[in-house]
Amino acid sequence: MRVQALVALIGxxxxxxxWGISTEAVRGANRESLNRLRMEMTREEVLALMGTExxxxxxxxxxxxxxxTETLVAKSGETFxxxxxxxxxxxxxxxxxxxxxxxxxxxGGKVVGWGWTFLDxxxxxxxxxxx
Numbered sequence: 001m002r003v004q005a006l007v008a009l010i011g012x013x014x015x016x017x018x019w020g021i022s023t024e025a026v027r028g029a030n031r032e033s034l035n036r037l038r039m040e041m042t043r044e045e046v047l048a049l050m051g052t053e054x055x056x057x058x059x060x061x062x063x064x065x066x067x068x069t070e071t072l073v074a075k076s077g078e079t080f081x082x083x084x085x086x087x088x089x090x091x092x093x094x095x096x097x098x099x100x101x102x103x104x105x106x107x108g109g110k111v112v113g114w115g116w117t118f119l120d121x122x123x124x125x126x127x128x129x130x131x
Contacts, residue, residue: 023057023089030065030085034102034114041111043081046104050085067101074126081106082119 033050041049051065066083073079084101091097104114105122113122123130 020058021055023059023061023063023086026055026057026063027087027089030087030102034085034087034104037104037111037114039111039113043106043109046083046106046111050083050104061096063096066104067096072123072128072130074128076126078107078126080112080122080126080128081109 030050036049037046047066054062054064056062063086065085067086068084070082070084071079072082083104083106084098085104086096086100087102088100090099099116102115103119105112105119113119122128
């Protein structure tokens with residue numbers, strides 16, 4: 001598995017669009033990168049670490065890093081940017097669902113936390129309406 005993740009990381013760093021790696025390699029590379037994530041990293045550092053490439057997986061999927069982004073606005077007017085990365089598979093149903101993504105939360109352009117538990121706590125704490 002580590003070899004597969006390393007191959008994926010090398011492949012992801014070679015260009016804007018990578019062809020022919022598995023979705024498991026994409027997920028593994030993203031999980032490995034999450035292990036190196038640190039609080040207070042800038043948005044640019046996160047994108048450099050996690051990648052911004054589009055991967056055309058062997059399975060026929062196109063996966064972009066980050067998979068999706070959104071801006072959340074707190075009741076107070078504070079804004080949070082959330083970058084979602086494809087890290088897990090819950091069901092083999094040819095769809096990437098929210099529970100298969102890991103959110104990285106930025107405030108003021110810096111990492112303040114990551115993971116669903118953190119995001120859920122922040123939305124409650126700051127009274128953020130989520131779709």
